[in-house]
Amino acid sequence: MLVLAYTQKxxxxxKRKTRQAKALENARKAPRTFLELLHEANLESLPxxxxxxxxxxxxxxxxTSRRHxxxxxxxxxxxxxxxxxxxxxxxxxxxxxxxxRCMKCVA
Numbered sequence: 001m002l003v004l005a006y007t008q009k010x011x012x013x014x015k016r017k018t019r020q021a022k023a024l025e026n027a028r029k030a031p032r033t034f035l036e037l038l039h040e041a042n043l044e045s046l047p048x049x050x051x052x053x054x055x056x057x058x059x060x061x062x063x064t065s066r067r068h069x070x071x072x073x074x075x076x077x078x079x080x081x082x083x084x085x086x087x088x089x090x091x092x093x094x095x096x097x098x099x100x101r102c103m104k105c106v107a
Contacts, residue, residue: 072096 017025032040043052070077070089077087079094084103088094 071101 038053043054046052048055068077068087069075070093071086072088072093075089077089079089080087081094081097081102086097086101086103088097
């Protein structure tokens with residue numbers, strides 16, 4: 001079956017894509033940033049009574065303390081690295097942090 005794919009010749013009507021055409025095609029397929037998506041959505045043109053991302057209001061600051069998350073797994077962190085100050089949640093995450101992520105050890 002592979003032999004058939006190699007023996008087929010291109011018909012004269014098909015053209016190869018140039019590098020520039022391939023780059024343009026890949027640019028269209030590439031993921032867009034959040035700001036680009038907001039701009040494409042044209043949220044400014046919506047009536048004022050329609051809620052949108054641009055009109056969302058932030059509530060008052062929380063009276064409770066800030067939550068801290070583990071720098072390794074993302075769970076709630078109860079411990080802090082003495083060397084660099086990053087947070088972790090367990091001994092397992094502490095070992096991973098010390099082996100791979102601790103920034104003060106490298107510097």
